[in-house]
Amino acid sequence: MSLSCRPGAPPRSSARAVGALLVLAVCLPSAATAASLDAFDPLANDEGRFRLLRGFVALEARNFTAHRDRGLANEGALLEAEVELSLRLNRRVRAYARPRILIDLARTDLWRIEPYEAYITIGLSQGDVRLGQMVESWAIADTYNPIDLLNRRDLGIDLLDPPRLGEVGVRYRRFLPANRVFGEPTLSLYLIPVFRRARWAPEGLRLAPVVPGGRFDEDGGFDPRGNDRLFVAVRVESTWSSAWADADVQALVAHGPDRTPGLTEDTDAVLRPAYHGLSSIGFGARVVPNADVAGSVLASLTLKLELAYRHHFAFEDAPVAPPEDHVAFVVGADRTLYDVFRERDELALTVEIAGELASSGSARRARPFGSDLIFRLAWRRNDFARQSVELRGVVDLEQDESLLEISYARQLRKLHRALKMVASFQVADVPRGGSSFLARLPDNTHVSIVLRRDF
Amino acid sequence: MIAADATGRSAPSSLRAALLGAHLITALVLSASASAAEPLPLPDFERDDPARYGRQIALHQDRCDRGWVDERARGTMTLFDADGDSVRRAFDRFVFERAEEGDKIIIRFAEPAEIKGVAALTFERPGTADDSWLYLPASKRVRRISGANNTASFQGTEFTYEDLGSLDAREYDWRFLEEAHDEHDSGATPVYRLEAVPTYDDTGYSRLVVSIHRQAWRQERVEYFDPSGRLLKTRLSRDWEQFHGRFWRAREIEMVNHQTGKRTVIELTDQRLDLAHSTDPRSGRNLRPLTEDLFTARSLQP
Numbered sequence: 001m002s003l004s005c006r007p008g009a010p011p012r013s014s015a016r017a018v019g020a021l022l023v024l025a026v027c028l029p030s031a032a033t034a035a036s037l038d039a040f041d042p043l044a045n046d047e048g049r050f051r052l053l054r055g056f057v058a059l060e061a062r063n064f065t066a067h068r069d070r071g072l073a074n075e076g077a078l079l080e081a082e083v084e085l086s087l088r089l090n091r092r093v094r095a096y097a098r099p100r101i102l103i104d105l106a107r108t109d110l111w112r113i114e115p116y117e118a119y120i121t122i123g124l125s126q127g128d129v130r131l132g133q134m135v136e137s138w139a140i141a142d143t144y145n146p147i148d149l150l151n152r153r154d155l156g157i158d159l160l161d162p163p164r165l166g167e168v169g170v171r172y173r174r175f176l177p178a179n180r181v182f183g184e185p186t187l188s189l190y191l192i193p194v195f196r197r198a199r200w201a202p203e204g205l206r207l208a209p210v211v212p213g214g215r216f217d218e219d220g221g222f223d224p225r226g227n228d229r230l231f232v233a234v235r236v237e238s239t240w241s242s243a244w245a246d247a248d249v250q251a252l253v254a255h256g257p258d259r260t261p262g263l264t265e266d267t268d269a270v271l272r273p274a275y276h277g278l279s280s281i282g283f284g285a286r287v288v289p290n291a292d293v294a295g296s297v298l299a300s301l302t303l304k305l306e307l308a309y310r311h312h313f314a315f316e317d318a319p320v321a322p323p324e325d326h327v328a329f330v331v332g333a334d335r336t337l338y339d340v341f342r343e344r345d346e347l348a349l350t351v352e353i354a355g356e357l358a359s360s361g362s363a364r365r366a367r368p369f370g371s372d373l374i375f376r377l378a379w380r381r382n383d384f385a386r387q388s389v390e391l392r393g394v395v396d397l398e399q400d401e402s403l404l405e406i407s408y409a410r411q412l413r414k415l416h417r418a419l420k421m422v423a424s425f426q427v428a429d430v431p432r433g434g435s436s437f438l439a440r441l442p443d444n445t446h447v448s449i450v451l452r453r454d455f
Numbered sequence: 456m457i458a459a460d461a462t463g464r465s466a467p468s469s470l471r472a473a474l475l476g477a478h479l480i481t482a483l484v485l486s487a488s489a490s491a492a493e494p495l496p497l498p499d500f501e502r503d504d505p506a507r508y509g510r511q512i513a514l515h516q517d518r519c520d521r522g523w524v525d526e527r528a529r530g531t532m533t534l535f536d537a538d539g540d541s542v543r544r545a546f547d548r549f550v551f552e553r554a555e556e557g558d559k560i561i562i563r564f565a566e567p568a569e570i571k572g573v574a575a576l577t578f579e580r581p582g583t584a585d586d587s588w589l590y591l592p593a594s595k596r597v598r599r600i601s602g603a604n605n606t607a608s609f610q611g612t613e614f615t616y617e618d619l620g621s622l623d624a625r626e627y628d629w630r631f632l633e634e635a636h637d638e639h640d641s642g643a644t645p646v647y648r649l650e651a652v653p654t655y656d657d658t659g660y661s662r663l664v665v666s667i668h669r670q671a672w673r674q675e676r677v678e679y680f681d682p683s684g685r686l687l688k689t690r691l692s693r694d695w696e697q698f699h700g701r702f703w704r705a706r707e708i709e710m711v712n713h714q715t716g717k718r719t720v721i722e723l724t725d726q727r728l729d730l731a732h733s734t735d736p737r738s739g740r741n742l743r744p745l746t747e748d749l750f751t752a753r754s755l756q757p
Binding site for chain 1: 534536540541542567568569571572583584586588592594595596598599600601606607608751752753757
């Protein structure tokens, strides 16, 4: 693989190179291409019209059962709505938007009204260009992905599934020639000139980081300035076929502000987010072994690997030292079993281990614990009500810390065919005052009921 | 928590759902199809040997449905329980024909709302596990999926993974049973009745009885027998439509489970085959054909 962007390269030169490529790509005379399913549906007749792709409205009631009477919000009522809209301007150009609204009806200072995504995609003869605010998952594993660098997270909503926030910039994709081994190789270049912060819960809410006797100041943190705000990345992905396995593989090089900020505490016990720089080179693969060679047991698994070397660096005037350089990894496997407890049910199992090869604990900023075992057991009844039970969590076996959630979901068909209920219980068993991120939070063990209407 | 769509959080199950949908609907529709006009010359049937005769009929029926190039359709899948309660799923399907290597298939679900936008891509690979990917709108991810359990049900439908490829003539020992007439509401259909015994290990059936239309060379009915030899299910294909004077497609496919009383019905609309030679009813112009380079994982995302 030949990639021109090396870790640690000054962002200005990288930006120039990527920008030149983008301009070249846009200006090249090209025929229309159909890179998405919608674009090639020969019966679609939606040119010039907005289409509602999907959406939902949900209301969640939360009740925090521990560490009450500390001046924190012990109840929450989150109202959330999201829609996906698409507009095909012509065969080459398509617009897409995904606005989102989230309000805590119990605490009006927690609200989010913004587009998750809003972009246009221009088809080229052997690729496309996307401009605007976008969300993209580079992840292979379920969570704590060292190669998923593009989007920051909304850390004020959910600890296990923090939503991705859109990043404003340009993506250029070039579809490379395929062969029998590499199925659909794609080269992608990213230029994200607009810096945005991760979001946090407002002070006084349960998910806002706190220090004893202090407060959290989300807006007063340290941000990169000037060219330090720029994020650039080069990514190559492809399918890969061999006699013993088939896989989706990817490699990437990225440079810019790290996705996850650190936290700095001043003498007045005010906690603030502080960003640092990251140059990273990574690799990921999702592998399905071939039963003829690997055997039926191994072939029933989907194997996952993410590996990244991360070089952190401090921006000018940064108030806090960056984490040490390290190699981060996630390895794991998925398997689905059938007819386990009842006829026609399914049990999906996921086990992953996430960690770092580093000499100190400063590297594990993006994860809750020291050496994380991530698991998920998802049972689906496969009945008309689509009942399911899911147990998932993150466990540090050495430190005896854990974050667990069990949930039960079903359609409420008698009320409405698209109405769903999810009841869940989340417990964070973390010693207060410890070194993990969760130790900065109160005990956020809570029960939750969600009513959700999809459309 | 509510920011994480359940479709994304329960990915493996959803993956199965959409993926099997892709397999299922395509395999069923294609297996319930055949050509009639410009018939292929019949092979020299060895009628004295029931095993050879049965296999020749099965292979000829398979050959009759070659050459349709590409296909798209819209459809619904309705599940009925023994009490008559039902749920419905809607989908769009795109297929690119590859005779020897196996077809490429994309399916996108439109209903119910919970799985709206879920899209699956499958590369069929005869004789081995298919290549499959699934796009989950909630997580914005395209994921490669491992092979399926052959005897598992698809989310409570009466179809199993095995039903999808169960009528690949090369995977069965065939035996000619009789020439007969299948009786139904619109009359009697002349059929060859064949017995098919699976030759692969991972099967939920002891044998199948397949009825093939004697003129149209299409599968009208398949009966599935459980390992103890009892009749388990019957698949009926109805409301046939012919395309380009050659290819037959059933607009309705029903699978009835005789042991539970449950059934699943697939109904297809807006079917088009060989798109370059099909007309858009709105514009009157020929449709753009599907090309193989459109059947990629990246095509699944909006």
